[in-house]
Amino acid sequence: MEQEFSEKNGWIVITFRGDIDFNSSPDARKVLLAAVARERDVLVDLSAVTYIDSSGIASLIEAYQGAKAKDRRFALVGIGGAVMRVLKLAHLDRVFTIHPTLADAGYR
Amino acid sequence: MSQDDSQTPIIELVMPARADRLRLMRNVVRDAAEMSGCTPDCIEDIVIAVNEACANIIQHGYHRDPNGKIILEIRRRGEDLLFRLIDFAERVDPATVRPRPLGELRPGGLGTHFIRSVMDEAEFLPPPDGASNLLQMVKRIR
Numbered sequence: 001m002e003q004e005f006s007e008k009n010g011w012i013v014i015t016f017r018g019d020i021d022f023n024s025s026p027d028a029r030k031v032l033l034a035a036v037a038r039e040r041d042v043l044v045d046l047s048a049v050t051y052i053d054s055s056g057i058a059s060l061i062e063a064y065q066g067a068k069a070k071d072r073r074f075a076l077v078g079i080g081g082a083v084m085r086v087l088k089l090a091h092l093d094r095v096f097t098i099h100p101t102l103a104d105a106g107y108r
Numbered sequence: 109m110s111q112d113d114s115q116t117p118i119i120e121l122v123m124p125a126r127a128d129r130l131r132l133m134r135n136v137v138r139d140a141a142e143m144s145g146c147t148p149d150c151i152e153d154i155v156i157a158v159n160e161a162c163a164n165i166i167q168h169g170y171h172r173d174p175n176g177k178i179i180l181e182i183r184r185r186g187e188d189l190l191f192r193l194i195d196f197a198e199r200v201d202p203a204t205v206r207p208r209p210l211g212e213l214r215p216g217g218l219g220t221h222f223i224r225s226v227m228d229e230a231e232f233l234p235p236p237d238g239a240s241n242l243l244q245m246v247k248r249i250r
Contacts, residue, residue, distance in 0.1 A: 021134075022163040023127035051134070053159055054218035082152055089156070089222050 003031050011107050012040045017048040020056030028056060032063035039070050043105050047078025052086050064096060077102055115190065118144065118182040125166045125176030125195070133180065134159055137191070140182045141247075144189055150250045153226035157245055158191050160219035161230075169197030169241070179239075188228070191245040200241050202232045 001024035002017040012035045020028050035042045044060065046052070060076070067074035075097040079087065087093040099105040118140050123129045137158045141151040162178060170176030179194040205220055223230050229246035236242065 019131055019134075021127070021130055021159065022166065023130055051155075053156070053163065054222060055163065057218060085149075085152060086156065086222070089225050090218050 001028065003028065005031060005035065007038075007040065009108060010040055011043060012038060013043045013045060013102065013107060015045040015048065019051040020049055020059070021051060021053045022055045025053070025055035025059050029059035029062065032059055033066060036063050036066040036070065036072070036074070039072060041073040042067055043075055043077050043099075043102060043107055045077045045102065046083050047080065047101075049080070049083055052083050054086075054090070057086060057090055057092065060096070061092070073097070075099055075105055077105055115183040115185045118184055118189075120182070121180040123162075123178050123180070124174055125170040125172075125178050125197075126174045127163070127166055127172075130159055130162055130166075133162055137180075137182070141189065144184060144249055146189070146247075146249055150247065154189070154191070154247050157223045157226045157230070157247075158193075160222050161191075161193050161243055161245065164219050165193065165195045165197060165241075169195050169200070185246075187249050189247050189249060191247070192233075193241075193243045193245075194235060194239045195241050196238070197240055200232060205232075 001020055004015040006013050014031055014035055016028060064074045077099045078101060079098055084093065087096070119136065121133060121136055123133055134155050138151055138155050141154045146154065165178055166172060177196055181192040183190040223245065227245040228248050231244055233242045233244050
């Protein structure tokens with residue numbers, strides 16, 4: 001898994017690439033929680049994520065709850081079929097805010 | 109337990125209980141399911157379940173001890189694919205393996221739910237001699 005972290009105009013965008021699984025989810029969790037700790041709105045770009053498992057979903061949940069506690073927006077961007085399948089299995093497709101692209105999320 | 113003659117072995121994989129081997133395992137499972145004629149959606153569901161089961165063994169069975177061993181047997185039984193995971197970790201009490209209610213939004217406990225949601229059957233069977241656990245998951249080929 002690769003990750004990129006960028007901050008612009010009050011937004012933090014985290015881009016993940018590859019598989020977020022039990023091997024890589026601890027790293028994903030660290031960067032997600034670090035982003036939430038900065039008290040900005042967070043967008044998580046998953047358009048290049050090829051696989052996510054329950055541990056990856058757990059990291060997203062934890063970050064989402066952290067953002068919510070700080071009254072910050074937390075949204076997922078670019079959900080592909082494989083990731084959406086897992087979100088639906090977890091009944092989270094209606095819980096997370098999901099945008100097709102960063103532009104749709106209002107990120108400029 | 110006697111060998112069921114109606115089961116055709118597809119592949120057997122022996123892997124260390126290491127998280128960095130999960131991707132390799134997923135690739136084998138994906139290819140085995142594709143070779144057996146599963147649809148893309150069925151293949152991805154199988155990968156989800158087998159991955160979760162392996163991750164559970166690594167985390168809860170071996171407590172991330174990389175010296176642990178996991179055996180994955182993939183077999184065909186008619187129109188079903190059988191995924192049998194054998195480990196040598198702590199014995200599991202099947203009564204304690206329960207999916208958590210999805211109404212609670214919390215990070216953990218989703219793996220068992222995923223397995224039960226996508227597989228047609230998932231049960232602990234008597235393990236082979238010397239092994240601790242045998243989890244058999246069954247998926248009808250679609």
